[in-house]
Amino acid sequence: MKNKIFRKIINFLLEYPCPLCGCDNTGNHDCNSFCTDCLKKLPLLHGQRCRGCGGELDGALEMCRQCLSMPRRPWQNAMSIMQMEDAGKDAIYQLKFAGNTAMARAMAELGAPLLADKDFTECDMIVPVPLHWTRLWQRSYNQSELLAKMLAKHLDIPVKKPLKRIRPTTRQATLSRKERLKNLHKAFAVPHPEKVKDCKILLVDDVLTTGSTLHACAETLLQAGAAKIVIFTVARR
Ligand SMILES: [Zn+2]
Ligand SMILES: [Zn+2]
Known part of the structure; x- marks a missing residue:
């Protein structure tokens, strides 16, 4: 609570420009988020969410049609902020390739209020999906870690990095699901299982x-002794 008030004061003093259009975002002292125009453009998800992907539900069941057709997810719940299209795509590209800390901050600001369910608030740690060190070397930062750190400020849950990427993998975007699974086989490890037990x-x-990717990470953590996994992503494709 104290944290929240403190952040509001800081936000009032520091005016963060909108990370998407760069406008000075004046008058929006409520959050470090996007300006009102950009917020309208972002393809935000609404309502009850699918426990498999965090997207919108398309029926009366707990999971969307796409998730029901997939192998069982190793996580218990999921949340996502937006659809990966239009302005949502621009926002993700800026986060991923432009090292945009302001973007990660704004996304955490939108995402944190969605994580009010006990499934999320009772977590012991936030774990970002790791990059292999060769990729980290090329990029100089891990966008998931940036997000995790920004989320941690809202949720008061520490960020930990027990999960390592031990094998470099080729880009997933053009691969089929079968190829993806092969690509990810034994890509992750938990060198110190006692840290997640x-x-x-x-x-x-x-x-x-x-x-x-999340499936491979979750399975690795569970095999190392983790009790329960829930997931958060900015966008769902
Ligand atoms: Zn804007
Ligand atoms: Zn789903």
Whole structure:
């Protein structure tokens, strides 16, 4: 609570420009988020969410049609902010390739209020999906870690990095689901399982497409002894 008030004061003093259009975003002292015009353009998701992907539900069941056709998800709940299209795509590209800290801050501001369910708030740690060190070297930062750190400020849950990417993988975007799974086989490891034993983990990534990367990460954490996994992504494709 104290944290929240403190942040409001800071936001009032520091005016953050809108990370999407760059306008000075004056008058929007409520959050470090996007300006009103950009907020309208972003393809935000609404209402009851699918526990499999965090997207909107398309029926009376707990999961959307796409998730029901997938192998069982190893996580218990999921949340996503927007659809990966139009302005949502621009926002993700800026987060991913432009090292945009302001974008991560704005996304966390939008995402945190969506994580009010006990499934998320009772987590012991936030774990970003790791990059292999060769990719990290090229990019100089991990967008998922940036997001995790910004979310942590809202949720008061520490960011930890027990998960390592031990094998570089080729880009997933052009691969089929079968190829993705092969590509990800033994790509992740938890070198110190005692650090995740019996822990509830909020796993964070930027985009969920088929969910195979998150699937591989979640399975690795569960095999290492984690008690429960829930996931958060900014966008759902
Ligand atoms: Zn804007
Ligand atoms: Zn779904």
